Amino acid sequence: MSRGYLAIVLHAHLPFVRHPEHRYFLEENWLYEAITATYLPLLEVWLGLQRDGVPFRVTMSMSPPLCSMLRDDVLKLRYAGYLDRLQQLASDEKRRTAADPTFHRLACYYAERFARLKALYDGIDGDIVGAYAKLQDDGLVEVITVGATHGYLPVIRQPEARRAQVQVAVESYRRHFGRRPLGIWLPECGYAEGVDRLLADADLRYFFTDAHGILNARPRPPLGLHAPVFTHSGVAAFGRDLESSKQVWSANEGYPGDAAYRDFYRDIGFDLPLANVGPYVHPDGIRIHTGFKYHRVTGASVDLADKLPYDPEIARERASMHAANFLYNREKQIDHLASQMDRKPLVVSPYDAELFGHWWFEGPLFLDFLARKIAADPRTVELSTAADYLREYPVNAAADPSPSSWGDGGYSAVWVDSTNDWIYPHVHHAEGRMHDLALQYRGGADNLHRRALNQAGRELLLAQSSDWAFIMKTATAVRYACDRVKAHLARFRRLDRELSAGWIDERWLADLEWRDNIFPELDYRVWA
Numbered sequence: 001m002s003r004g005y006l007a008i009v010l011h012a013h014l015p016f017v018r019h020p021e022h023r024y025f026l027e028e029n030w031l032y033e034a035i036t037a038t039y040l041p042l043l044e045v046w047l048g049l050q051r052d053g054v055p056f057r058v059t060m061s062m063s064p065p066l067c068s069m070l071r072d073d074v075l076k077l078r079y080a081g082y083l084d085r086l087q088q089l090a091s092d093e094k095r096r097t098a099a100d101p102t103f104h105r106l107a108c109y110y111a112e113r114f115a116r117l118k119a120l121y122d123g124i125d126g127d128i129v130g131a132y133a134k135l136q137d138d139g140l141v142e143v144i145t146v147g148a149t150h151g152y153l154p155v156i157r158q159p160e161a162r163r164a165q166v167q168v169a170v171e172s173y174r175r176h177f178g179r180r181p182l183g184i185w186l187p188e189c190g191y192a193e194g195v196d197r198l199l200a201d202a203d204l205r206y207f208f209t210d211a212h213g214i215l216n217a218r219p220r221p222p223l224g225l226h227a228p229v230f231t232h233s234g235v236a237a238f239g240r241d242l243e244s245s246k247q248v249w250s251a252n253e254g255y256p257g258d259a260a261y262r263d264f265y266r267d268i269g270f271d272l273p274l275a276n277v278g279p280y281v282h283p284d285g286i287r288i289h290t291g292f293k294y295h296r297v298t299g300a301s302v303d304l305a306d307k308l309p310y311d312p313e314i315a316r317e318r319a320s321m322h323a324a325n326f327l328y329n330r331e332k333q334i335d336h337l338a339s340q341m342d343r344k345p346l347v348v349s350p351y352d353a354e355l356f357g358h359w360w361f362e363g364p365l366f367l368d369f370l371a372r373k374i375a376a377d378p379r380t381v382e383l384s385t386a387a388d389y390l391r392e393y394p395v396n397a398a399a400d401p402s403p404s405s406w407g408d409g410g411y412s413a414v415w416v417d418s419t420n421d422w423i424y425p426h427v428h429h430a431e432g433r434m435h436d437l438a439l440q441y442r443g444g445a446d447n448l449h450r451r452a453l454n455q456a457g458r459e460l461l462l463a464q465s466s467d468w469a470f471i472m473k474t475a476t477a478v479r480y481a482c483d484r485v486k487a488h489l490a491r492f493r494r495l496d497r498e499l500s501a502g503w504i505d506e507r508w509l510a511d512l513e514w515r516d517n518i519f520p521e522l523d524y525r526v527w528a
Contacts, residue, residue, distance in 0.1 A: 002382035004334035009350035013063035015467035038357035061185035063146035064172035144183040145173040151464035154192040158431035189406035196231035206236040214239030216402035226345035256360035266295040323369035420469040438527035453524035463488035
């Protein structure tokens, strides 16, 4: 019997990037890299724990765009080709490094790793969503939904547009997982007044906020961060624990910066001559990450050129040590909290799923070690979920969470500043027009008009994705993000004009449905 609970919450999301009109599209690699580095390795961990009879509970949010892409036939076929190229590159690297024992050993390590991941992918028939659904049915992983296209709710002005982000997400979840979701990950943890009512209307039981969303709630929650509060709409809000987050997230103090771990930035896609990696990068010769990274972090002040070779065994030992340290700190934290509370405390530790494996290569190993160490001695800490906690403690304090996000600064500055604020007048206008169209056709529409209305809804949802504003703010793939917003809004405006004129170009509409094929179950009347 433990003294308290730890809820690991992994937020899995990528923007909807699908370009069947192109044979090769650079940004589709975001998905392929995440599958290879994060989603399959995490699945391997969960299945390994299940195989070995290790009890565990973990929460994963899986956004509707991510689920749609993971189950899309075009993207699955392209990912299978991506895996095949990785295996071919592994063969090339084994030959190239044959005379260097250190790097040859690493090339063999990657060859075995990619062969193992391909076997796992083939073993689940390429259905990653289905594999996670099975783990949920087995009572091990609790999968929750996310806003429909990860639209940042505080900047969505039209009430019906906010509601659509929630309702469409719930219906998408039902289609993929065969049940209703119990909880939701608010995109960017973005909470604003009234959001809880939308969640209650969708029969969602809980959501997560950053720490100050709970600490600044009114009235002040008597148990602080380590028990949920019920909003006045009856939905539970769970706050992010600051201490456990810092141990993993902090660039200076977090585990991923350890000198023994694999360095993310040194990759043969940039290090080797194009004669070696040409077939495995962009067809135009644009260099990209291949996943073959032969160096360790070494030190924060060490130049990339001076990084030491990576040693998987040393890194594995370090992951075990860090898992033990993390557990030790949670045990001390829970011992202290339990002495102050009238119930078992819950430490909520949410992270971007892509941290584990993609950015922090050893992250899945860390979680594996952590789950096994907790199971070996659960006297103080036990893995749990928000839903489990609500079942054990159905009575909690009532409070109104504070507006908040988990972005830099804690509010909306990341998504509304001089780099991206040009988006919102256009998106807000489209939100209003979508509501007008839904009201106009509330009583029904013929098949062609219904298709056009549904596609207008898809284009609006895709334009609302918080990813585009985030990319503009962080100055990464800025041109692509701008082009995506402009393209979706232009498509929406043309559909609006054609619906208003009573003449719809069916061939053009069919092309849009083929390109932006997310949410096949969408009903435009959700905006009414």
